[in-house]
Amino acid sequence: MSDQNSRLVYSTDIGRIVEEKPKPERPKGDGTVRIRRETAGRKGKGVCVVTGLDLDDSELNKLAAELKKKCGCGGAVKESNIEIQGDKRDVIKQHLETKGFQVKLAGG
Template sequence: MSLVYSTETGRITPEKEQAQRPKGDGIVRIQRETKGRKGKGVCIVTGLDLDDKALKLVAAALKKVCGCGGAVKNGTIEIQGDNRDKIKDYLVKQGHTVKFSGG
């Protein structure tokens, strides 16, 4: 239960909380996922400890490298199709440590 009103200060508005992204361990993980996508696979890139603007730039570069679409959602990059090898090659050239995760 949270405090809503105080006789000393009046109405108390809750402080806005920023969405906390989990801090990575320095390893970028690439996984392939088809669940909930009607059988269409996407590659999900997690572990990039970047702000939203930089993450969108990396996503745009990955989409160009792979020649397909994608999106940035909740601090992860989703690239359409099974392009794990192309994504790994690009990220290794950029100086990241990359691992495949999942099936």
């Protein structure tokens, strides 16, 4: 009765057995931070999306807070990308370059 879908889920010695799933790793970028402007799915309101940052979650949140304060607008961190409300690409690019990142403006 060796089936691929069968696995041990409970043992009388230790109780319920929880299978640990491997944590997905973030893809490593090419070292370039890209800033693009998006309006799709936002009822015509534009946001600047900063992608390509190889930072952990706490550093990403800290950088997002700095960018929001520098631009004087709102934003969020979603799926390891930073979204800043409005078209502030030039301000974001200047701030990231002073931090030592290599930055490109992507899209139109």
